[in-house]
Amino acid sequence: MNKKVVVVTGAGGVLCSTLAQAFAKEGHLVAVLDLNQEAAVNVANAIVGAGGTAMGVMANVLEKDSLEAARKTIHSTFGPCDILVNGAGGNHPLGTTSKPYLEPQDLNSTVDGFKSFFDLDSAGIQFTFNLNFIGTLLPTQVFARDMVNREGCSILNISSMNAFTPLTKIPAYSGAKAAVSNFTQWLAVHFSKVGIRVNALAPGFFLTEQNRALLTEPDGSLTQRGQTIIDQTPMGKFGSPEDLVSTTLWLSGEGASFITGIVVPVDGGFSAFSGV
Known part of the structure; x- marks a missing residue:
């Protein structure tokens, strides 16, 4: 097997750490990047402990200098990047409305912390957009330089169901992920x-630490929002991180050598269901 250097951003988290481990099991050299250096090192150590090859590297996907420093470190140990997974992303409470629908009385709400659309903080919206979109653009600028005119190189971005149809309450995150999908298509043409x-x-x-409080109660039962999602998912369950592995390895591998510019739902049928 041809070993490749795989760089995964946001790999200290649940989903992308699973993807990093999957690449390592295939024999690739994996650079685990995360803003939280301890989390990155812990994931890398777990990979090494399981017999793989990995290194944990601190990198801020919103700072090009930080990414360039990470690239230099990776080059000195593993060599140039062959596969980039842009996994860093997330939402921010300041870009989230308290209710899914605006009602007249919301304009005069005195509930502490209540946010209507009109109360959304531009800084929170900008942070969310930057983390998801700029946090995909900058790592691509840094690591795709390694890939130009080399065989077998690819980039995998992480979009979302929100990119197809926005979810209620999270306009910033939905818009940012739509931008990631559009950017994926643009890049596919640009780099073709x-x-x-x-x-x-x-x-x-997928249940992660970022959304657990929104989808489940402290006792593990579903919140109203969590139940609505399950009701709209034909397979009737949340995804597990391992559900992303096979599609990730396929799109990143030679079996997808004539595939570029697509966004693949891994959603238990959510995007196919009309609700009726």
């Missing part, structure tokens, strides 16, 4: 003459 394929995953609903 230099041998770099670009695709994206659109995960459905």
Whole structure:
């Protein structure tokens, strides 16, 4: 097997750490990047402990200098990047409305912390957009330089169900992920003459530390929002991180050598269901 250097951003989290481990099991050299250095090192150590090859590297996907420093570190140990997974992302409470629908009385709400659309904080919206979109653009600028005119190189972005149809309450996150999907298509065309394929995953609903409080109660039962999601998912369950692995390895591998510019839902049928 041809070993490749795989860089995964946001790999200290649940979903992308699973993807990093999957690449390592295939024999690739994996650079685990995360803003939280301890989390990155812990994931890398777990991979090494399981017999794989990995290194944990601190990197801020919103700072090009930080990414360049990470690239230099990776080059000195593993060599140039062959596969980039842009996994860093997330939402921010300041870009989230308290209710899914605006009602007249919301304009005069005195509930502490209540946010209507009109109360959304531009800084929170900008942070969310930057983390998801700029946090995909900058790592691509840094690591795709390694891939130009080399065979077998690819980029995998992480979009979302929100990119197809926005979810209630989270306009910033939905808009940012729509931008990631659009950017995936743009990049696929832009890089098509230099041998770099670009695709994206659109995960459905996976329980992570970022959304657990929104989807489940402290006792583990579903919140109203969590139950609504399950009711709209034909397979009737949340995804597990392992559900992303096979599609990730396929899109990043030679079996998808003529595939570029697509966004693949991994969602238990959520995007196919009309609700009726």
